[in-house]
Amino acid sequence: MKRHIKIVNDKKYFFRFTVNQRIQHVILASLVMILVLTGMPLKFHDTFWAPYLYNLVGGITIAPIIHRMAGTVLLCLFVYHVIYMVTVIYKGQIVPLKNKKGLSLVKLVKLLINQPLIPNLKDAKDILSLIKYLFFMTGEHPEGARFTWKEKFDYWAPFWGIAIIGMTGLIMWNEEAASMFLTGEIINYALIAHSDEALLAALFLFIWHWYNVHYSLSVFPMGTVFITGYLSEELMVEEHYEYYVEMMTKEGYKDQILPPLGYDKGESETTKELF
Amino acid sequence: MTQNPVHKTFFLLRAHSKINYQFCKLISLAGKAWNQRHIEICRVFTTQSGRMNRLAKCKVIFEWALSLLVLCFVLSSPKIAVAADIGNCLLCHKYPGLSRIEGDKGIFRLLYVNEKTFNSSMHAKVKCEGCHTDIKKIPHDPAKKVDCLTQCHIIEPSSEQKFSHKDVAQFLENSVHGKLDETKQLKKFPEDRPTCKKCHDNPLYRPVSLNKTMMPGISDQSIGRCRVCHKKDEFIYRFYNHVTTRLRRSRNPKNITEVCIRCHDDINLVKRHGMSIKAVATYKESFHGKAAEFLDERIPDCLDCHVNRGESVHQMLSAKNTLSSTHENNKYKTCSNIECHPKATPRLAQFKVHAEFSKTQDPKRYYFESAFIILTGGTLLPLLGIMLLDSIRRLFPTLSRRRKK
Structure with missing residues (x-):
């Protein structure tokens, strides 16, 4: 069994992402940035900065080629990722289940719904309690599971984004081939979907995602989990308390569990006795 | 042309470019002499130890500076003029400030002619009096507007007749932009219909360059091939420019849109003529228009789609005309021409080049785009709100109305 807690210099670090996942993420991140840089000047072609930025990334002769190449690689990554996820779930969970108890449709659906990245009822509850917490109505920070609703959002938004943007991009790229199955008007709609969805994705990633992983007060100036794959104990307590307690208990550090966020030091002594 | 004494004096001055040329030649000869002298000075003032004394150094520096100055002067001196300025109009019109306020409305008119620019224009070989026919003497009365x-x-070499733009005017008259309809009746708002000068100025030569190392139109490699048969350099340059300019449009796609935009994006004019959309604004939102905006020349501009291939651009027809390249039945042929989308099926022609974001024009498109705007706003605004509250909340982690038990 792989241990999830690594101790370096008396500090605990919690395992989050495998090397494969981290490499996938870095490729995704750099491709998205390239795509945004080579695509956005076209959407905002009438602004003063668009020609400067566009010429910086290659101008009208080079930038479209870069954009298409990056898009192609991203679509390959998308396909690889889907295959990767299916294999991981199949080999890691479905096969053992089959060997142990036998497989039925109900069990399979149940297993898929319980995947850590699938949004569930707890996420809705967490959002509500987060809003309460943000308005100072309670001192309790929602106790996040292995993946919080923010992370699920960060996962599924690009997932749907790549599917939509990739498909419409392919249509616009191969307009002659597309005209065999689709009417020309669909290309009009493809352009709207491609550029509007891309703007949403870019703003979502560069504002919301970067705020959560780099700019917020507890991780500023930069979160390192996307490089190291391990998350520090403070951040674990803050965002994934439920999972933190689970892991600490499982790996035999039950007596060292820290109190959740929102306790001051006076209270923390008493709460320790609760566990 | 009458020549008064003042005029004569100026005529002498007008020849300054020739004088200048001789002067420069002299100076460059002098420069060579100086260089010779520089070597001499070095020899005379060099001491036996092989070092120059201070005086010699100063002299050498001074002479170098002087020869540099001369070099600058030589390089910046104007070339010999080649304009067909027989009437000597540039005598006055060469002054950049030459202008006046005209009429009751007080319109400011610049009367300056930039000789260098004019010489690289397509009309460089036409005499001023060739177009300004009403000017017979100098100083002249206010000139009439030029009639093309x-x-x-x-x-004209092919017909050996005197040249005129009459044929072009005939094309224009029969096109959608003409003042008369099929029954020779005056169309509504004839004053809105463009005339020659509404779209054209005096265009500059814009010869092709076939590769990076060849400067447009003045490749010595190519000019050398002309010299095999033709003797006069001035003729070679002009003819070469004439031909190579005509191998492509004298204006790039963005320039073309700037011509059409003057009328076709004028809301009042668009309404007056019952046109449904701002043509250029909608074009700019399409793939072609965006590329044109970034100065791509490989993409179609207004004229490429709205004129049948191989015809004069002045023969533009209404989309309702069955002969028009933009008529519903001909669109596919226009899109699928060999240089554009040759493998496309007729379905591609249903693409809307001039699609406008408007509820009345195209409700389906309007709602589709609105849905995306709502999706974007609906996703980002709550998240931004949470972000803002989160950054405030983190400053006061223990402050809340109810503490945990």
């Missing part, structure tokens, strides 16, 4: 249909002094 005037027979000018150029002999």
Whole structure:
């Protein structure tokens, strides 16, 4: 069994992402940035900065080629990722289940719904309690599971984004081939979907995602989990308390569990006795 | 042309470019002499130890500076003029400030002619009097506006007749932009219909360059091939420019849109003529228009789609005309021409080049785009709100109305 807690210099670090996942993420991140840089000047072609930025990334002769190449690689990554996820779930969970108890449709659906990245009822509850917490109505920070609703959002938004943007991009790229199955008007709609969805994705990633992983007060100036794959104990307590307690208990550090966020030091002594 | 004494004096001055040329030649000769002297000075003032004394150094520096100055002067001196300025109009019109306020409305008119620019324009070989036919003496009375249909002094080589733009005007008259309809009746708002000068100025030569190392139109490699048969350099340059400019449009796609935008994006004019959309604004939102905006020349501009291939661009027809390239039945042929989308099926022609974001124009498109705007706003605004509250909340982690038990 792989241990999830690594101790370096008396500090605990919690395992989050495998090397494969981290490499996938870095490729995704750099491709998205390239795509945004080579695509956005076209959407905002009438602004003063668009020609400067566009010429910086290659101008009208080079930038479209870069954009298409990056898009192609991203679509390959998308396909690889889907295959990767299916294999991981199949080999890691479905096969053992089959060997142990036998497989039925109900069990399979149940297993898929319980995947850590699938949004569930707890996420809705967490959002509500987060809003309460943000308005100072309670001192309790929602106790996040292995993946919080923010992370699920960060996962599924690009997932749907790549599917939509990739498909419409392919249509616009191969307009002659597309005209065999689709009417020309669909290309009009493809352009709207491609550029509007891309703007949403870019703003979502560069504002919301970067705020959560780099700019917020507890991780500023930069979160390192996307490089190291391990998350520090403070951040674990803050965002994934439920999972933190689970892991600490499982790996035999039950007596060292820290109190959740929102306790001051006076209270923390008493709460320790609760566990 | 009458020549008064003042005029004569100026005529001498006008020849300054020739004088200048001789002067420069002299100076460059002097420069060579100086260089010789520089070596001499070095020899005389060099001491036996092989070092120059201070005086010699100063002299050498001074002479170098002087020869540098001369070099600058030589390089910046103007070339010999080649304009067909027989009437000597540039005598006055060469002054950049030459202008006046005209009429009751007080319109400011610049009367300056930039000789260098004019010489690289397509009309460089036409005499001023060729177009300004009403000017017979100097100083002249206020000149009339130029009529492009005037027979000018150029002999058209294929027909050996005096040249005129009359044929072009005939094309224009039969096009959608003409003032008369099929029954020879005046169309509504004839004053809105464009005339020659509404779209054209005096265009500059814009010869092709076939590769990076070849400067447009003045490749010595190519000019050398002309010299095999033709003797006069001035003729070679002009003819070479004439031909190579005509191998492509004299304006790039963005320039073309700037011509059409003057009328076709004028809301009042668009309404007056019952046109449904701002043509250029909608084009700019399409793939072609965006590329044009970034100065791509490989993409179609207004004229490429709205004129049948191989015809004069002045023969533009209404989309309702069955012969028009933009008629519903001909669109596919226009899109699928060999240089554009040759493998496309007729379905591609249903693409809307001039699609406008408007509820009345195209409700389906309007709602589709609105849905995306709502999706974007609906996703980002709550998240931004949470972000803002989160950054405030983190400053006061223990402050809340109810503490945990």
